[in-house]
Amino acid sequence: MIKKLWIYLLLLISAIVITFPVLYAISASFMTTQEVNRGALIPSSFSLDNYIQAFKSVPLFHFLLNSFIVAFSVMVGQLIICSLAAYAIVFIPFKGRNFIFFLLISTMLIPWEAAFLPNYITVLNLGWINEYSGLTLPFFATAFGIFLLRQQFMTIPKELYESAQMDGCSRFRFYTKFALPLSKPILSALGIFSFLTTWNMYLWPLLVTNNNDVRTVQIGLKMMISAETGTAWNVVMAGVVLVLLPTLILLILGLSHLKRGLTQGALKG
Amino acid sequence: MSKSIENIERKNNKRQKAIKNLLTALLYLSPALIIMGAFLFYPMIKTLYYSFFVTNSRGETIRYIGLEHYLYLFESQVFRTSMKATFLFALYTVPTTIILSLFLAIIANEKVKGIPFFRVVFSSTLGISVAAGATIWLLLFHPSLGVFNSLLNAIGISDIQWLTSPNWALISVSITTIWMNIGFNFIILLGGLQNISEELYESAKIDGAGYWNQLFNITIPMLSPTLFFVSVVTIINSFQSFGQIDILTGGGPNNSTNLIVYSIYREAFENGFFGSASAQAIVLFALVLVFTFIQFKVGEKKVHYQ
Structure with missing residues (x-):
């Protein structure tokens, strides 16, 4: 009983410490400028003025839409391309299968941050600056995704594949009718993970966008800080809340899927 | 005699099947290979290449200088x-x-x-x-x-x-x-x-x-x-x-x-x-x-x- 009390106490204190920054941001997003300047913790009245101001300060709605388009495209692209690659590695017996798998997985050794300079030049030469393609295409294939789906596909019984082939089921049909539907939990884990990481991307969108056309909301936040600092932190916090809500909700809804996928990728790796 | 012909035919079939499998596999793998080749392998090699050169601000190489960048860094x-x-x-x-x-x-x-x-x-x-x-x-x-x-x-x-x-x-x-x-x-x-x-x-x-x-x-x-x-x-x-x-x-x-x-x-x-x-x-x-x-x-x- 006393142990339980201790646990609740520790859980509660930890929860307060972890959530404090976000709760404070939400609180500050409803404050008046005077309240923020005074260092208040709770707003005295509830008004959406800061949110309206945030949409006026920078084209926030447009940025949110861009982020959504980019994150969604990368999610779909990764699911298709990684699952196709993993499918070939698991189900098609071909010469050099191990070599190809090794080659794909070896990209885990290449940190994006060590390779982004030539990528910037490539995108520049292709004319993809300020284009969705420049923001999305480079991220359509990841070693993590291929590895995760390979592990998943290996759990599908070989007998199922063989009997389906006997019944005249083509390779591609087996991929769409059996392999993918049987892997729904892992596919949703990978989908959530790729959406989150793409939505949250910072360095690459900073480089390949220099006007508002396809600029993502993370860079929009940086613009807001330079546009509003010194005057309106409440408006900046309203912007922050709008940026973190979509992924926070996605995380909360998809946590159980995500946990299974990440744990599988991490622990069996 | 006929047995060895059969053997050869079987071998040919096998080889044909192996080639077909390889081509199908490459078809499934090609999107991933192209993306990773273009945006991970190529830039990694290119980064190494750049590191031996003086470049302009558009990333064009101007002059080979060997290890000088590294020596300068340290x-x-x-x-x-x-x-x-x-x-x-x-x-x-x-x-x-x-x-x-x-x-x-x-x-x-x-x-x-x-x-x-x-x-x-x-x-x-x-x-x-x-x-x-x-x-x-x-x-x-x-x-x-x-x-x-x-x-x-x-x-x-x-x-x-x-x-x-x-x-x-x-x-x-x-x-x-x-x-x-x-x-x-x-x-x-x-x-x-x-x-x-x-x-x-x-x-x-x-x-x-x-x-x-x-x-x-x-x-x-x-x-x-x-x-x-x-x-x-x-x-x-x-x-x-x-x-x-x-x-x-x-x-x-x-x-x-x-x-x-x-x-x-x-x-x-x-x-x-x-x-x-x-x-x-x-x-x-x-x-x-x-x-x-x-x-x-x-x-x-x-x-x-x-």
Whole structure:
């Protein structure tokens, strides 16, 4: 009983410490400028003025839409391309299968941050600056995704594949009718993970966008800080809340899927 | 006679089938191979190539200079400061992140009412982008409006220049980073804890082992492969930090938070020196390679050990 009390106490204190920054941001997003300047913790009245101001300060709605388009495209692209690659590695017996798998997985050794300079030049030469393609295409294939789906596909019984082939089921049909539907939990884990990481991307969108056309909301936040600092932190916090809500909700809804996928990728790796 | 013809035919069939399989496989693999070739393998080789050249600001090579960029880097005071900051940052963030996440995973693995709520709360920072997270902390650290300085003032301590003092800036950036890292590490460690078989604890209980005894003799040893995995991933991530630096400090004051990726970014996009920026990128690559290698080597041992 006393142990339980201790646990609740520790859980509660930890929860307060972890959530404090976000709760404070939400609180500050409803404050008046005077309240923020005074260092208040709770707003005295509830008004959406800061949110309206945030949409006026920078084209926030447009940025949110861009982020959504980019994150969604990368999610779909990764699911298709990684699952196709993993499918070939698991189900098609071909010469050099191990070599190809090794080659794909070896990209885990290449940190994006060590390779982004030539990528910037490539995108520049292709004319993809300020284009969705420049923001999305480079991220359509990841070693993590291929590895995760390979592990998943290996759990599908070989007998199922063989009997389906006997019944005249083509390779591609087996991929769409059996392999993918049987892997729904892992596919949703990978989908959530790729959406989150793409939505949250910072360095690459900073480089390949220099006007508002396809600029993502993370860079929009940086613009807001330079546009509003010194005057309106409440408006900046309203912007922050709008940026973190979509992924926070996605995380909360998809946590159980995500946990299974990440744990599988991490622990069996 | 006819048998050998049959054999040849069978062999031909086999070969045809092998070729067909190879072509089909390549069809499925080609999108992944093209993307990874174009945006990971090619740029990595190109980065190495650039690092031996003087380039203009559009990334065209002008003059071959061999290892001069590298030699210059190790003499450069700015780069040395940057490397020192990078390692200090890893030292400040990695152990603290792991210990805090482990603590949270352990208390969130207790079977008490309402635990799913706490699990969501402790995972939540994974859903917060580096830009949004850093912007909140920028306000928390604000010299006059920030909550931290208000609290300090309330208990009679004078202001701390969280982000503008060379003694504090790296620590402040580290605190932000630790907070942001907790979500991911918590999820993985909790998964690891849940994989430990209940039977181990039950037999320990029969032997009369107490809570702390179980924690140090069962939980931590059984969790060691997972702990090792998250440590290496967190170290590698710390070497790749960029967003929080850009928003909180811009690498300052006096380059005290000029971590390596920020340094690469500045060298290439503010100074326009792609060549020497590439040499720095190769240093980063080597660092990550070393830690990944350690992970593979030790990870291998761990598997045998179990």
